[in-house]
Amino acid sequence: MVRRDRREARRHPSRWAGPPPLLLLATVLGFLVAPLIDHDSSDEPSARAAIVSVAATPRSIEPRIIRQPTLPSTQGGQASNGVKPLRLAPLDVGVASMNMFRQLSSAHALQDARKLTSRPGVDVVGWQEAESFGSVLHRLPGFATKTFPYSGGNSELAISWRSSKFRLVAADQKRVAYGVSSYEGRYPFGNRLVAQVTLQDRESGRRLTVVNVHLPQKIENFDHRPGHWTDTKNAFRARNQLQRLATIWRQAQGRWVIGTGDFNFDARADAANLPAGGPTRALRTTAVSSYDELGLDVEPTFPENGRNIDYVWADRGDYRAGRIAFDGQWVLSGFNSDHRPLLTKLVLR
Numbered sequence: 289m290v291r292r293d294r295r296e297a298r299r300h301p302s303r304w305a306g307p308p309p310l311l312l313l314a315t316v317l318g319f320l321v322a323p324l325i326d327h328d329s330s331d332e333p334s335a336r337a338a339i340v341s342v343a344a345t346p347r348s349i350e351p352r353i354i355r356q357p358t359l360p361s362t363q364g365g366q367a368s369n370g371v372k373p374l375r376l377a378p379l380d381v382g383v384a385s386m387n388m389f390r391q392l393s394s395a396h397a398l399q400d401a402r403k404l405t406s407r408p409g410v411d412v413v414g415w416q417e418a419e420s421f422g423s424v425l426h427r428l429p430g431f432a433t434k435t436f437p438y439s440g441g442n443s444e445l446a447i448s449w450r451s452s453k454f455r456l457v458a459a460d461q462k463r464v465a466y467g468v469s470s471y472e473g474r475y476p477f478g479n480r481l482v483a484q485v486t487l488q489d490r491e492s493g494r495r496l497t498v499v500n501v502h503l504p505q506k507i508e509n510f511d512h513r514p515g516h517w518t519d520t521k522n523a524f525r526a527r528n529q530l531q532r533l534a535t536i537w538r539q540a541q542g543r544w545v546i547g548t549g550d551f552n553f554d555a556r557a558d559a560a561n562l563p564a565g566g567p568t569r570a571l572r573t574t575a576v577s578s579y580d581e582l583g584l585d586v587e588p589t590f591p592e593n594g595r596n597i598d599y600v601w602a603d604r605g606d607y608r609a610g611r612i613a614f615d616g617q618w619v620l621s622g623f624n625s626d627h628r629p630l631l632t633k634l635v636l637r
Contacts, residue, residue, distance in 0.1 A: 430452065433449075457485075484499045496636065498546055534570055543636075
């Protein structure tokens with residue numbers, strides 16, 4: 289009987305009763321690959337968390353790493369660990385401030401506005417005394433304009449921008465100081481306002497806020513004590529306006545903030561005397577002007593009395609961080625207005 293069993297065993301060998309060979313191969317490969325997948329690279333600390341688990345089979349033994357796209361911080365994204373944010377090219381922007389002079393005819397106002405905006409280096413303009421010239425500003429070739437309704441008409445403030453370069457995101461206007469009537473003071477003026485627009489660069493998506501103002505007349509004692517306030521209600525209201533301008537500026541949205549305006553206070557005299565509540569001291573922690581950084585070796589913006597009272601400002605924090613730089617300033621001539629526009633070139637990073 290034993291001999292018969294042995295003969296049967298030689299004639300029919302027993303089959304493998306363990307795990308299938310393919311499963312065994314997969315298991316061995318899994319043990320070999322697992323240490324490699326679990327390795328934490330110091331060059332890519334976020335890669336370990338992003339690995340998608342894959343079954344170890346002869347057809348698929350490499351892990352697949354999926355990375356979410358990272359937006360640059362300028363577009364609302366955050367740089368992930370070990371991944372540098374996208375570097376965008378600097379943006380050159382020509383910014384001008386111009387008082388249109390409300391006594392101009394529409395024909396002369398249109399001539400001035402087109403002369404300024406037809407210059408290749410002009411991209412943004414802050415206008416003052418523009419309450420009667422809305423129709424003029426809304427038909428400037430290649431430019432879009434925001435005017436602001438006020439008291440049954442238009443505000444005296446308006447802002448224009450090159451439409452091929454920027455698109456409008458938001459706009460608003462705030463009253464920041466009451467005017468003075470002819471019964472209250474010697475030099476009446478209307479309520480004072482601050483207008484602002486937020487623009488988006490069409491190419492990069494980055495945002496720029498432009499703040500535009502006009503301080504009242506007869507606030508600087510330029511006849512007897514240049515760089516000092518006059519003893520008028522106008523000067524008192526102007527100081528209030530500057531304080532509120534600084535508050536509005538600090539709340540402005542966008543990557544960059546710049547300002548334009550007729551401040552009715554000479555930049556050279558202000559820098560020499562630094563009166564309390566004056567433009568430089570009121571905006572000391574908020575903004576820096578082109579005059580501060582590039583000097584005053586330019587023609588006066590108000591030729592009648594040789595003063596530089598029209599300004600372009602940049603956010604002080606942006607300036608210190610290198611996000612804004614002044615690259616030139618010019619006072620342009622040949623306009624019908626009693627003011628000459630101040631044009632500056634800014635580099636935005």
